[in-house]
Amino acid sequence: MLSYPDTFYSRTLADTRTRPLLHGDIAADCVIVGAGFAGLFTALTLARGGMRVVVLDSQSVGFGASGRNGGFVSDGFASSAAAIRQRVGTQHAAALQALSVEGVDIMRRTIADLAIPGADPVPGILRLRRFDRAADLQAEAGADSPYLDRTAIGAHIRSTRYLHGIEDRSGFHIHPLNTLRGIAAEVERLGGRIFENSPVIGTDLNGPAKSVSTLQGRVTAERVIFAMGGYTGPLVPRLRRAILPIATYVMVSEPAPDLLATAIQTRMAIGDDRRASDYYRLVADGQRLLWGGRITTRAANVPGITQSLRAEMLGAYPQLAPLKTERAWSGLMAYARHRMPQIGKLGPKVWYVTGFGGHGLNTTAIGGTVLGEKLLGESDRIALFGEYGLDWAGGPAGLIAAQGTYWALQVQDWWRERAAARG
Known part of the structure; x- marks a missing residue:
């Protein structure tokens, strides 16, 4: 079975x-x-x-x-x-x-080569920045990864959260x-x-x-x-x-293509540059939003984490407030x-x-x-x-250290975003 x-x-x-x-x-x-x-x-x-x-x-x-x-x-x-x-x-x-x-x-x-049914490869990944200088990203840009300023980002998404980014044309996303x-x-x-x-x-x-x-x-x-x-x-x-078995979390929305189109007009996947990053993409031919993020070193309450993920989603796209989450799940990665x-x-x-x-x-x-x-x-x-x-990996102490590091990175992310907002 x-x-x-x-x-x-x-x-x-x-x-x-x-x-x-x-x-x-x-x-x-x-x-x-x-x-x-x-x-x-x-x-x-x-x-x-x-x-x-x-x-x-x-x-x-x-x-x-x-x-x-x-x-x-x-x-x-x-x-x-x-x-x-x-x-x-x-x-x-x-x-x-x-x-x-x-x-x-x-x-x-x-x-x-295998013509895998349902693999659904979609080209492109937007790597967006919520802080840091544009020059840092411009130095990374290349022929397959052009730099995007806020105007260029606006051709793909409707959000004031992101300052600049890179379009990774060699990357893609799959089922x-x-x-x-x-x-x-x-x-x-x-x-x-x-x-x-x-x-x-x-x-x-x-x-x-x-x-x-x-x-x-x-x-x-x-x-x-x-x-x-x-x-x-x-x-x-x-x-x-x-x-270190590290848990991460993913949620997927209800079908709502018209509502999603008010926020995201690209089929490319999207990830931000924070150490505690979010990553998301449209799936089901643009009808649903799949959103992932957060890590914990022990199994956490999935509904509680889902609320945290939704808060991140709405921070970037407040117009998605009516969007309902249909299901959420977690999985253990090996670090x-x-x-x-x-x-x-x-x-x-x-x-x-x-x-x-x-x-x-x-x-x-x-x-x-x-x-x-x-x-x-x-x-x-x-x-x-x-x-x-x-x-x-440090056993239980390693897990505690990893969780503490993650929390510290979240604080650093918050502080850097505040600094970027002050200009």
Whole structure:
């Protein structure tokens, strides 16, 4: 059975078929635990390379953050470009950025090549600023990312909140859950096998033949990949200790195309520059508004967070006061302390690909691709992520620190907006 939370994405599935539970013993060249974007892009690369792949998920394909996020696909990482350069150097940082850009193209090509039903890719992302000098953005602008002043912004939205911005023409947005299910179908067409509602309860990772066990079956394989994210449990303690499960929140409006047109006249996705940012876009052919934001380090009251999201929405677009919220949901993302993807080796022929919180979906595409290339012997580009390993995330103290940092950033955002308003 399908086991998705009640979201806009789960209510607009293009493909509702179910996949079997794992029963009995089977053999494969590689078994992947986790059927989110990272696991499925790895599986797709391996299947295209001729490997026999098995993917196991405790719920349904894309149950976690992969299937309920904002749907943004753009280059860059959660860590800032300056922080990456400081840690790895200018040349290495440029190579990582090139991988990030490639991840955008991989996602775009995959959707187009597979003609994924319901993926609904829409080009363009507006990156708007609520403070800071125009010169800072003008320096970032380029041929594919022109600078926008307030007049240019006014051609897209009706809001006095934003001062200037950039139009990211290489980025786009998608229906993530339909995209995931389309990738899963291609993995299966290539001979891969995907089992849902099959939580892994044990592993034997020693020796040349490794095994992964579920309640009713077992997979024996030469290689094992853990592609779990914010829902990582105690199965692999080292992975669990290395990620912070951070909750984020999304709401979707009732159908109200005429009302929405008084505020937003673009189909591009929109995000602001605050550290505690909002991100939103029109969906359902412009009939609904999907709005995301806020983070917490523990499950929060979704109705309460929804009121907070609505307050942010109305702060930018007071004309949307009559707009009703139809449903809201949350999801757990996996953050690393260094705010970069975690892709590497746990042991002999045992690998991990995780830590994609806050990056955008491009990093899952390139992360799974370079891991697949490594296992196929096609490249060693995975080494570019070697500086970002499984650093201890700090446990409960790390979660407290992360929440405190977020609150501090919210205060900084508020102060910077006040300063910008004073001119």
